[in-house]
Amino acid sequence: MTLKEKIGSRKAAIGVIGAGYVGLPLSVRFAECGFRVTAFEIDERKVEAIQNGRSYIADVGTATLAKLVNAGKFTATTDMAKLAACDAVSICVPTPLNKTRDPDVSAVLAAVEAIKRTLHKNELVIVESTTYPGFTREAVLPMFAETGLKVGDDFFLAFSPERVDPGNPTYHVKNTPKIVGGHTPRCLEHVALLYGEVVDHVVRVSSTDSAEMAKLLENTFRAVNIGLVNEVALMCKRLGIDTWEVIEAAASKPFGFMPFYPGPGLGGHCIPVDPHYLSWKMKTLNYTARFIDLAGEVNSAMPRIVVELVVDALNVDRKAVNGSRVLVCGVSYKRDSDDLRESPALDVIELLLERSATVDFHDPHVPELTVASGHRFKSVDITRPGAIEAYDAAIIVTDHRALDVVALLERASLVIDTRNATKAPLAATPKRTRARVVRL
Numbered sequence: 001m002t003l004k005e006k007i008g009s010r011k012a013a014i015g016v017i018g019a020g021y022v023g024l025p026l027s028v029r030f031a032e033c034g035f036r037v038t039a040f041e042i043d044e045r046k047v048e049a050i051q052n053g054r055s056y057i058a059d060v061g062t063a064t065l066a067k068l069v070n071a072g073k074f075t076a077t078t079d080m081a082k083l084a085a086c087d088a089v090s091i092c093v094p095t096p097l098n099k100t101r102d103p104d105v106s107a108v109l110a111a112v113e114a115i116k117r118t119l120h121k122n123e124l125v126i127v128e129s130t131t132y133p134g135f136t137r138e139a140v141l142p143m144f145a146e147t148g149l150k151v152g153d154d155f156f157l158a159f160s161p162e163r164v165d166p167g168n169p170t171y172h173v174k175n176t177p178k179i180v181g182g183h184t185p186r187c188l189e190h191v192a193l194l195y196g197e198v199v200d201h202v203v204r205v206s207s208t209d210s211a212e213m214a215k216l217l218e219n220t221f222r223a224v225n226i227g228l229v230n231e232v233a234l235m236c237k238r239l240g241i242d243t244w245e246v247i248e249a250a251a252s253k254p255f256g257f258m259p260f261y262p263g264p265g266l267g268g269h270c271i272p273v274d275p276h277y278l279s280w281k282m283k284t285l286n287y288t289a290r291f292i293d294l295a296g297e298v299n300s301a302m303p304r305i306v307v308e309l310v311v312d313a314l315n316v317d318r319k320a321v322n323g324s325r326v327l328v329c330g331v332s333y334k335r336d337s338d339d340l341r342e343s344p345a346l347d348v349i350e351l352l353l354e355r356s357a358t359v360d361f362h363d364p365h366v367p368e369l370t371v372a373s374g375h376r377f378k379s380v381d382i383t384r385p386g387a388i389e390a391y392d393a394a395i396i397v398t399d400h401r402a403l404d405v406v407a408l409l410e411r412a413s414l415v416i417d418t419r420n421a422t423k424a425p426l427a428a429t430p431k432r433t434r435a436r437v438v439r440l
């Protein structure tokens, strides 16, 4: 059988390297569609969980996973030699930044190395991990070429950006359009055929470079627009204008505008990271990606802006931040998430500690955290009588739906609101509000 026939009959053996928030949902989707799937993981705990039909990713139900594992459709292993049995392999490993904020593609290269050892005729390899334009062609292809196999004839190479949005109730693997780019037309045919079996809409582009760049445009678009709206907040503060009212009014425009909102900074594993893959690549071509660099400057300055708000607000109460008790409410990088990666709340806490404030945090989704300086914190229970009243200031950094903002308004003396989370509760409970509210 040719690879196309194996794909069309769903007899192709699928390998997914990296069973995290991208790889596990993708594996489950392939298995649900009838393919036999093997997840390749370096983390034995993940392998053990999958083998026992237990999901560790909120978007993947344990019942769904267990059914597929019990039916022999989905298995996991740390044994990379088993890649030899795969007809198609998707690489879904992390691509973070290193300490100097440069791309760290070591995990992808390790996966490519593992695939290379067993690369065989009629195998399709797809890079899904976010990287810089040209990576698949410049870094991955030469490694595979060393095997003597010819790309586009003997094996097929593609890039298809991951678009998993953890916790999104509407969009999942099946109904999120999938961009695919092949190194050759036949590579494109094969990757489009494969993903066409499992997603509703495949978006073909002319090269792996285009597919890589499309992903970076998507996330750079967000980082730059968030940077813009954070700067608008700084301008409105100086103009004495309510930023949130201005954004709400602008958002009434039914065309040509998309609202973004100011906040304490840029967190997560995508938006603060992906644009720097593009600006890094452009530097190697002697080009400065000014919008990306400027957005990075503005967004990374926001935690300090928030702490300055706290200092100024305490000053009005004739209190120094030094020795004041401050409660940081909501610490994950975005609402209703438990993910702390690159969360600006960690920077806010560190900056307050540097000013000798006494800091606690409360987050219904995060039980404990440790900041870079090594301080460990446990989430405080704000339902205890007197718990909130004990603080000189409460800062809303992440506006989880489960955060009891009314309790903060009723019992805190000062609330610094970085997410406009107090607007609705204030309107609903004006009489019961004790707190002075300062908004970003």
Ligand code: SAJ
Pocket: 162, 163, 164, 165, 166, 218, 219, 222, 226, 259, 260, 261, 262, 263, 264, 265, 266, 267, 268, 269, 270, 271, 333, 334, 335
């Ligand atoms: N943020 C703001 N203001 C905004 C929007 C976001 O300050 O108007 C902050 C958030 O608080 C967070 C950071 O930016 O700290 C990133 O937020 P995000 O909404 O972009 O969420 P992410 O990081 O989960 O981004 C993912 C991305 N998905 C993928 O890369 C596959 C992004 O492309 C999605 O658009 C985004 O989810 C989404 O829409 O939820």
